[in-house]
Amino acid sequence: MPTVNAFAATSASGPLSRTTIERRDVGAKDVLIEIAYSGICHSDIHTVRGEWGDITYPQVVGHEIVGTVTEVGSEVTLHKVGDRVGVGCMVNSCRECENCIAGEEQYCLNGNTGTYASVDRDGTITQGGYSTHIVVVEDFVLRVPEAIPFEKAAPLLCAGITTYSPLAHWKVGPGSRVAVVGMGGLGHMAVKIAHAMGAEVTVLSQSLSKQEDGLRLGADHYYATSDPATFDKLKNTFDLIVNSVSAKIDINAYLSLLRLDGTLVSVGAPPEPLPVQVFSLFGNRRSFAGSGIGSIRETQEMLDFCAEHGIAPETELVAADYINEAYERVLASDVRYRFVIDAATLA
Ligand SMILES: [Zn+2]
Numbered sequence: 181m182p183t184v185n186a187f188a189a190t191s192a193s194g195p196l197s198r199t200t201i202e203r204r205d206v207g208a209k210d211v212l213i214e215i216a217y218s219g220i221c222h223s224d225i226h227t228v229r230g231e232w233g234d235i236t237y238p239q240v241v242g243h244e245i246v247g248t249v250t251e252v253g254s255e256v257t258l259h260k261v262g263d264r265v266g267v268g269c270m271v272n273s274c275r276e277c278e279n280c281i282a283g284e285e286q287y288c289l290n291g292n293t294g295t296y297a298s299v300d301r302d303g304t305i306t307q308g309g310y311s312t313h314i315v316v317v318e319d320f321v322l323r324v325p326e327a328i329p330f331e332k333a334a335p336l337l338c339a340g341i342t343t344y345s346p347l348a349h350w351k352v353g354p355g356s357r358v359a360v361v362g363m364g365g366l367g368h369m370a371v372k373i374a375h376a377m378g379a380e381v382t383v384l385s386q387s388l389s390k391q392e393d394g395l396r397l398g399a400d401h402y403y404a405t406s407d408p409a410t411f412d413k414l415k416n417t418f419d420l421i422v423n424s425v426s427a428k429i430d431i432n433a434y435l436s437l438l439r440l441d442g443t444l445v446s447v448g449a450p451p452e453p454l455p456v457q458v459f460s461l462f463g464n465r466r467s468f469a470g471s472g473i474g475s476i477r478e479t480q481e482m483l484d485f486c487a488e489h490g491i492a493p494e495t496e497l498v499a500a501d502y503i504n505e506a507y508e509r510v511l512a513s514d515v516r517y518r519f520v521i522d523a524a525t526l527a
């Protein structure tokens with residue numbers, strides 16, 4: 181088993197630190213990827229701190245991974261040595277349930293295998309992208325088009341697909357009015373993608389501090405939700421609202437902004453329940469929905485879409501030794517808009 185360098189959490193409260201981990205031998209259907217870049221997602225922080233449940237330490241996180249194929253198993257047909265590839269939030273699924281057969285393996289009824297902190301088929305705990313190499317079964321590996329700058333591509337594998345999937349599912353296109361709640365890692369990608377799909381895009385952010393960025397990235401309008409006049413002005417406006425905020429919001433106030441048959445879809449995950457007034461849904465026959473990452477097929481579609489439209493995340497490249505400081509800045513919303521780790525600094 182190859183031993184590789186990594187950056188791991190060793191407890192819920194301590195800092196992450198350098199370590200080595202073992203990757204499995206490359207099986208017949210596996211590819212070995214030399215990781216080039218790995219994004220830092222807020223989920224990584226929740227996971228290592230045990231905020232989404234107890235985990236086993238040491239744990240390497242990171243599920244926004246791009247790199248180069250350096251070895252393939254004997255039965256691999258989808259990738260070859262030298263290919264630019266990506267790995268997102270999942271590395272396997274049961275392949276047998278109704279949802280897997282429908283090509284929606286992110287919703288695998290037996291639970292998809294997460295890229296980290298998940299029980300793998302061999303019983304080991306999966307270890308993520310803050311590492312120099314990873315071994316992944318070929319059909320959970322994506323092609324990263326040349327048109328996407330490699331050092332910016334990693335966040336597409338979580339932030340990109342998580343926002344692309346609901347925008348595609350609810351058929352956003354020219355004439356659609358889309359609102360994006362929150363201008364962070366997910367929100368800024370939602371703005372870029374919805375704009376590229378042809379929608380009229382509005383950002384609803386707590387303050388106007390990122391207004392200039394929002395308009396530059398493709399928003400047509402930008403409103404502060406701290407101003408109550410915003411909710412009066414925008415009543416009955418949107419076909420789709422994508423909520424990227426993982427904190428409690430006044431869901432009924434946002435629902436009132438949907439026009440006929442509009443949907444508010446949450447991709448942010450507030451820890452506490454959001455009380456919905458059913459009367460908020462009666463008016464305009466509104467829907468309140470959730471959406472989690474996206475399928476492998478849809479992730480490839482998203483990468484190809486981003487290549488075609490010249491879309492890449494706004495990123496800040498950091499060395500591995502900066503990860504702990506980067507976490508503090510993510511928690512303080514002090515990043516525009518995604519940290520990416522240069523895996524060469526782990527070598
Ligand atoms: Zn993520």
Ligand SMILES: [Zn+2]
Binds near residue numbers: 273276285287
């Ligand atoms: Zn399944």
